[in-house]
Amino acid sequence: MQIEHFDAIVVGAGQAGPAIAARCAKEGLRTAVIERGHFGGTCVNVGCVPTKTLVASARAIQLARRGEEFGFSSGGVQVEMARVKARKDAIVRQSREGVEGWMRGLPQAEVIVGDARFVAPATLAVAGRQLTAPRIFLNVGGRSVRPDLPGIDRVPTLDNVSVMALDEVPEHLVIVGGSYIGLEFAQMMRRFGADVTVVERAARLLPREDADVSDGIRSILEREGVRFAMASECLSLAPDGDRIAVGAACADGPPRIVGSHVLLAVGRRPNTDGLGLEHAGIRTDERGYVVVDDQCQTSAPGVWAVGDCNGRGAFTHTAWNDHEIVVANLFDHDPRRISDRIPCYALFIDPALGRIGITETEARASGRDILCARMPMLRVGRAREAGETQGFMKVLVDAQSKLILGAAILGLNGDEVVHSLLDVMAARQPYTVISRAVHIHPTVSELLPTLLQQLRPLT
Numbered sequence: 131m132q133i134e135h136f137d138a139i140v141v142g143a144g145q146a147g148p149a150i151a152a153r154c155a156k157e158g159l160r161t162a163v164i165e166r167g168h169f170g171g172t173c174v175n176v177g178c179v180p181t182k183t184l185v186a187s188a189r190a191i192q193l194a195r196r197g198e199e200f201g202f203s204s205g206g207v208q209v210e211m212a213r214v215k216a217r218k219d220a221i222v223r224q225s226r227e228g229v230e231g232w233m234r235g236l237p238q239a240e241v242i243v244g245d246a247r248f249v250a251p252a253t254l255a256v257a258g259r260q261l262t263a264p265r266i267f268l269n270v271g272g273r274s275v276r277p278d279l280p281g282i283d284r285v286p287t288l289d290n291v292s293v294m295a296l297d298e299v300p301e302h303l304v305i306v307g308g309s310y311i312g313l314e315f316a317q318m319m320r321r322f323g324a325d326v327t328v329v330e331r332a333a334r335l336l337p338r339e340d341a342d343v344s345d346g347i348r349s350i351l352e353r354e355g356v357r358f359a360m361a362s363e364c365l366s367l368a369p370d371g372d373r374i375a376v377g378a379a380c381a382d383g384p385p386r387i388v389g390s391h392v393l394l395a396v397g398r399r400p401n402t403d404g405l406g407l408e409h410a411g412i413r414t415d416e417r418g419y420v421v422v423d424d425q426c427q428t429s430a431p432g433v434w435a436v437g438d439c440n441g442r443g444a445f446t447h448t449a450w451n452d453h454e455i456v457v458a459n460l461f462d463h464d465p466r467r468i469s470d471r472i473p474c475y476a477l478f479i480d481p482a483l484g485r486i487g488i489t490e491t492e493a494r495a496s497g498r499d500i501l502c503a504r505m506p507m508l509r510v511g512r513a514r515e516a517g518e519t520q521g522f523m524k525v526l527v528d529a530q531s532k533l534i535l536g537a538a539i540l541g542l543n544g545d546e547v548v549h550s551l552l553d554v555m556a557a558r559q560p561y562t563v564i565s566r567a568v569h570i571h572p573t574v575s576e577l578l579p580t581l582l583q584q585l586r587p588l589t
Contacts, residue, residue, distance in 0.1 A: 132508055133261070134259060137154070137263060137264070137265065138150075138162070138265040139261055140162070140163045140266075141164045141254070143169045144269045144438075144449065146436035146450060147267060149453045151233060153461065154265070155238040158238060161236070163236075163240070163242070163262055164256055165241070165242065166244055166245045169227075170229040171437070173224060173228060176290060176294065177290075177446070179221060180294050181478070183217065185318055185480065188480075189321070189480050191209060194207045194356075195207050196517070200517065211296065215296070238417055242261075247405055248406035248409045249411070265432055267433075267435045268405070268434065269437045270400070271399060271401050271438045273398065273399060274395070274399075275397040276394065277306075277399060279306075281366050281368045282367050286374070287392045287394050288393045288394065296391075300390050300391040301324065302388075302389040303392075303393060304387055304388060305328045305395055306365060306395065308336070308358065309335075309336060313328070313336075315395065316328050320351075320355055326355070326356045327359060327389065328358050329359045329365065329378050331362055335360075342504075342524070343489075347479065347483065351388050351479065354531075359378040363373030364378075374391070375387070375388045376389065398438065402439060412433060417441070420440050421440075422442060425465070425466070436456060437447060445475055445509050455468060472487055472556060473486065476544075481518055481521050481543045482539045483521075483538065483545070484538070487537060499587070500528065500529060500535070501529050501586060502524065502588040503521060503578070503585045504523065505523045506522045507520060512572045513574065518542040522541065524537060524538045524576075525561075532560035533559075541574070547578070550564060565582035
C-alpha cells in the first residue's frame with residue numbers, strides 16, 4: 131500500500147485537535163484530520179454541553195417550584211423528560227455540526243472518517259489508507275470506567291452517555307460514585323423528579339476537597355432530597371425482579387438499595403487502547419495515559435498528545451490550554467509549559483463550586499505560614515436577594531509573599547466569581563490588589579475584598 135504524506139495529522143476532533151488543525155492549516159501545512167465518531171469530542175457530545183444544558187433545565191424547574199418564595203404561583207410543575215432531552219439534543223447537534231463544518235472548511239486540510247491506528251513510527255492506518263507526517267497530534271479523549279463489581283454483568287447499567295439518552299425520568303436512580311460527575315447527575319435527576327441515592331466507597335464525598343467543602347456540598351444536595359450511602363466498601367449488583375439491588379456495605383450482611391436504574395460514575399479512562407502506540411514507540415503509564423513532557427511531547431519524536439489522553443488534565447479548559455502550549459512552542463517561539471498553569475475547575479451543582487490552586491489540607495502540609503479567611507454566603511447581599519444563601523467562600527494566602535495560594539467558592543456564581551482570584555494568582559500579584567479594589571454593588575464579587583480583609587493565621 132502506498133503511504134500518503136501530509137505535513138501534519140490530527141487524530142481526534144475534540145477540544146484541542148480542531149484548534150491545532152486550524153493553526154497548522156493557517157501555517158500552510160497540508161493537514162489530515164481524523165475522527166471516528168462525532169466531531170467535538172467528549173465536551174460537545176457527552177460532556178460539558180449536554181450536561182450543562184440539562185443542569186439549566188433542572189435549575190429552571192427548581193426555580194418554578196419555588197414560586198411561592200418569590201411571590202408567585204406556578205401551579206404544579208410537570209417535567210416532560212422527552213422535551214428536556216430534545217432541547218439538549220438540539221444544542222449538542224448545533225455545536226457538533228459547527229465543529230465539523232469548521233474542519234471541513236479548512237484550507238489545506240482533509241477530513242478522514244475512521245479508526246486510526248499506528249502501524250509503524252509516524253505512520254497511521256485509517257479507512258484503508260496509510261498516512262505519515264512529521265507532526266502527529268493525538269486528541270483521542272477518554273470514556274467512563276466500567277468497574278469490576280460483583281454482578282455487574284447480570285443487570286443493566288447506565289454511564290454518563292446512556293443516562294442522557296433517557297426520555298423518561300427514572301423512578302429511583304442509584305448512582306455508584308460520589309464524585310463530580312455523579313453529584314451533578316444526582317442533583318439534576320432529583321430536580322427532574324427522580325428519587326436519588328448516591329453510593330460512595332469513601333467516608334465522605336469528594337475526598338480530595340477539604341472536609342468543609344465536601345460537607346457543604348452534601349448539605350446542599352440533602353436539602354433537595356438526595357440520599358447518601360457512604361463508606362460503602364463492598365459494592366455489588368444483583369437483579370431484584372424488574373429492578374436492581376445495590377449492595378452498599380460490608381457490615382453484618384450488606385444493606386440493599388433497590389432502584390429502577392443504576393448509574394456508574396466511578397472515573398474515566400483514556401481512549402488509547404487500539405491505537406497501536408507500541409508500534410510508534412509511544413510510552414503510556416500503568417493506567418493507559420500517554421506519557422508527555424511539559425510541552426505535550428510524547429516519547430516518539432514528532433508526536434504530541436493533548437487533552438484527556440495525556441493524564442495531565444481532565445477538563446475542556448486544560449485540553450484547550452494543551453493546544454495553546456503546543457502551537458506556542460511550534461509556531462510562536464513561546465516556550466509555554468503545562469506546569470505554568472494553576473489548577474482550576476468547578477463542580478456544576480447548583481449553587482456551583484469554583485476551585486483554584488491548593489486546598490487547605492495541602493496548605494497545612496506545605497509547612498508555610500498560611501493566612502485564611504472564610505465567609506458564609508449568607509453575608510452576601512446579592513445571594514440573600516436571590517434567595518441563594520447556601521455555601522461559603524474560603525481563600526488561602528502565603529503570609530510571607532502575600533500571594534494567593536488557593537480558594538474555594540461554593541455558592542451563587544461561585545464558578546464565575548473565583549476567576550477574580552485566579553487572575554491575580556496568574557499575574558503573581560499580592561492579594562492586596564483585590565482587597566483594596568472597589569467592586570460593584572450589589573454583586574457576589576464585591577465580597578472578595580471584604581473576605582481578604584479578614585485574613586487570619588491558619589491555626
